[in-house]
Amino acid sequence: MTPEQTKIPEMPNSQGKMFPWRCPECGKKAVQSATLQHTSQIKHDGRLFTVEIPWLRVPQCGACGELVFDNDADEQIAQALREHLGLLSGDQIRKNRDDLGLSQRVLAEHLGVALETISRWENGALTQTQAMDRYLCVYFGVPAARAALVGQFGSSHLGVQAET
Numbered sequence: 001m002t003p004e005q006t007k008i009p010e011m012p013n014s015q016g017k018m019f020p021w022r023c024p025e026c027g028k029k030a031v032q033s034a035t036l037q038h039t040s041q042i043k044h045d046g047r048l049f050t051v052e053i054p055w056l057r058v059p060q061c062g063a064c065g066e067l068v069f070d071n072d073a074d075e076q077i078a079q080a081l082r083e084h085l086g087l088l089s090g091d092q093i094r095k096n097r098d099d100l101g102l103s104q105r106v107l108a109e110h111l112g113v114a115l116e117t118i119s120r121w122e123n124g125a126l127t128q129t130q131a132m133d134r135y136l137c138v139y140f141g142v143p144a145a146r147a148a149l150v151g152q153f154g155s156s157h158l159g160v161q162a163e164t
């Protein structure tokens with residue numbers, strides 16, 4: 001008598017990485033990775049923007065056509081919105097900060113925002129408002145503006161003497 005190997009290894013689908021997924025709309029296990037043109041309506045900063053994304057990677061149900069947005073798709077959409085609005089990308093914010101030799105904490109202090117906010121701008125989890133983007137551009141691009149903020153709100157983190 002030979003032992004039969006009938007046990008089916010479990011699919012590691014808890015991370016949602018193995019296709020096909022079950023469609024939340026029609027229930028069929030037919031959701032596969034797809035690339036398609038997509039028009040997104042995105043609410044940002046109290047306004048609604050329409051953004052065209054020519055090559056959006058997004059899981060789609062082959063049976064009913066439902067799009068199943070995942071983190072990857074959300075990031076692409078957020079990135080498209082940044083481009084649409086002409087906002088600094090997370091990488092650009094990080095590079096500008098690095099060029100000035102500032103830690104996220106010191107930049108947060110100068111700008112008057114939370115440390116977490118800087119971190120989320122840089123990793124793309126949060127899209128800065130247009131007003132905040134202009135503020136960033138002034139801070140990074142205009143030494144006199146930076147000096148004023150450092151003078152007023154800087155601290156010993158930078159080794160700058162705030163007072164005369």
Ligand SMILES: [Zn+2]
Nearest residue numbers: 023026061064
């Ligand atoms: Zn479906």
